[in-house]
Amino acid sequence: MLQAALRSGAAHRTSVFELFARRLPDGRRYGIVAGTGRFLEALREFRFGTAELDDLRKRKVVDDATLEWLGSYRFSGDIWGYAEGEAYFPGSPILVVESTFAEGVILETVALSIFNHDSAIASAASRMTAVAGDRPCIEMGSRRTHELSAVAAARAAYIAGFATTSNLEAGRRYGVPTSGTAAHSFTLLHDDEREAFQAQVDCLGAGTTLLVDTYDVTNAVQIAVEVAGPELGGVRLDSGDLLGQARDVREQLDGLGATKTRIVVTSDLDEYAIAALQAGPVDAYGVGTQLVTGSGAPTAGMVYKLVARADDAGTMVGVAKASKDKKSVGGRKYALRRIDSRGVAEAEIIGIGERPENDGNDRELLVPLVKGGEIVGDATLEQARERHLASRKELSRKAIQLSRGEPVIPTTYLDDQP
Amino acid sequence: MLQAALRSGAAHRTSVFELFARRLPDGRRYGIVAGTGRFLEALREFRFGTAELDDLRKRKVVDDATLEWLGSYRFSGDIWGYAEGEAYFPGSPILVVESTFAEGVILETVALSIFNHDSAIASAASRMTAVAGDRPCIEMGSRRTHELSAVAAARAAYIAGFATTSNLEAGRRYGVPTSGTAAHSFTLLHDDEREAFQAQVDCLGAGTTLLVDTYDVTNAVQIAVEVAGPELGGVRLDSGDLLGQARDVREQLDGLGATKTRIVVTSDLDEYAIAALQAGPVDAYGVGTQLVTGSGAPTAGMVYKLVARADDAGTMVGVAKASKDKKSVGGRKYALRRIDSRGVAEAEIIGIGERPENDGNDRELLVPLVKGGEIVGDATLEQARERHLASRKELSRKAIQLSRGEPVIPTTYLDDQP
Incomplete structure (x- = not known):
């Protein structure tokens, strides 16, 4: 595609690509943008090196002119996008890339891969942390997804409100706070549970969290408090009737004087299981599989579409595929979140051409990320975390209902072009 | 966990870990092992470098003794496993790791990440290629998953029978055959469809595949044949009623003399959509989202469990968690596929202790992968592809039925230990 466009000359036409989701996953009320920071990091390093070019040459994938173009590739255009952590809705222009066709089209796969993965996770995570309220959620899903997806x-x-992760590389690379846990293998390795608990407490102090469901929970809790004393930091439950067990264990701990010992539960939790456990004396949730697989929606289903390009005279022309079931709206967009007088979001306004007069309650959603090839939109992970909290808080309470429904605000398209 | 075990001394006990799936994804009849080659590649490079150790030290994640142990980490044990491409069933010991506890436990996350991801994809892919029969399946899902999951x-x-991929890095890194396609943006970039088709044919020859559903399919097919001639390689349909359109387009192409022009269809295909399209004149399937998300089962749900470890006297003791809902079977396993006299698989025999007398029809499933830390089980991707085909062919025809059901063969546990 690139080679043919380079040869026909059309590759150099100024073009606008937009990255957006046609819809939210079935029944979801909102989505959360994540991946912006990783995308900018990827863009900074987006080069075709000798190994890649040699391979393309050897396998005759593209011609010499295309190889030469790839070898000197540097993105020199402009990019705008939603701030990382922002809520999004069907049609929200999460990323707007303005450059030559060639420079923009080559970013399609990397941009979609990052936003589709990271936003799927953040969107699921946001529902979990909304339901969990003040109780911390711990990310523990590394082993259930590709080894580098796990880090992302x-x-x-974390952007969507998780407190910590068990992924140490995410700690190293991004500064996400980390926390660990002991597995059943640690208990099974030792001759008995008391010996295992003793080894853990000797090493990590009484503040550690002991896994108490390898054999018999009641017995294990008794031993745990005997070994660590009532200052025992926490116990973890990883199987069975978690709600009932949490209640029994709380009572038992309190009876043993371990009134401050926390109860951490894990075991294939998702937002629905967390909601059910909110009724019990649970202090923290460890979430694995359902987090890293997006709780039923492992990809955000975003697409990257050419929405406008220059004609021969250099005039920008809006373009869109005509297919009925995959409709796109041509033309470069602006995006505003309309906020009512009580501060609650009421519509996602996406338009072409002149934006409407701001009545003071519209919030501008697109921020500059790249100008003339230079990254200008770097944000910290803490900023993304704050953006998520503020953006979620702005949505009506219906947004965090777990029942299936429509997007919590409608997407309204405006077009003042002739 | 590692630090506590190093300090208690238990870390040095000889241990056996097994990686297995407690169940197949809901309704699936078989799974396909993938990831073995990537796991061995990861094991070869599994080191803790200065950057990692400095970070662990700085954030006080582990103590100095543990840092020192990590810094000199080299796996020195033995590993057996199912050959890559092999079918697996609940309980199949896909990987058996024998080493000290410390050496084995540290591999848990990387092993599970790789096998859970790759096997989820291969298991879904195998159903797709089984249904597609002689019609090639093209992998096109890169943009719907994390950028490096995409390569894996x-x-x-490819192991599970796909013909090619659009992921050029998978071509470079693993030698997977690659093939590309043009997107709607290529058509929309040009002033009209004829100009776009002409640019593509000028560059890639008449044998290329033209995307014909940007505006009006019938009109586009007419233009495509006018531009490329009846030698046109293929047309691609990416939206709408694919079965009806394929029939119309075939008739139109034949009428234009383009009787050898292939029809490639894409558009959120999964194994069910492919099955429905088998009735139509379709020549190849491009599969994206549903492939890279495991068609409803994005993770294989495999676990990595300590099943045996030495006691103080050095005697190996089988161990298992007692929980009812997450039962594991203690002890180091052997694994055989029992084949009936017609060559059809009839049971997965998993046992502890002495394996039964081989009556000539049992197929040994565990192959040596690592001996004393040295990798001995390298296999080529082509061998894995052949293993997949042979293993799938050995299953009864029920295995490739798409309707939901039980595993096509039962898992039988044998235990001749006293």
């Missing part, structure tokens, strides 16, 4: 998933979960 | 997914799909 920990980052996305 | 292309590899796993």
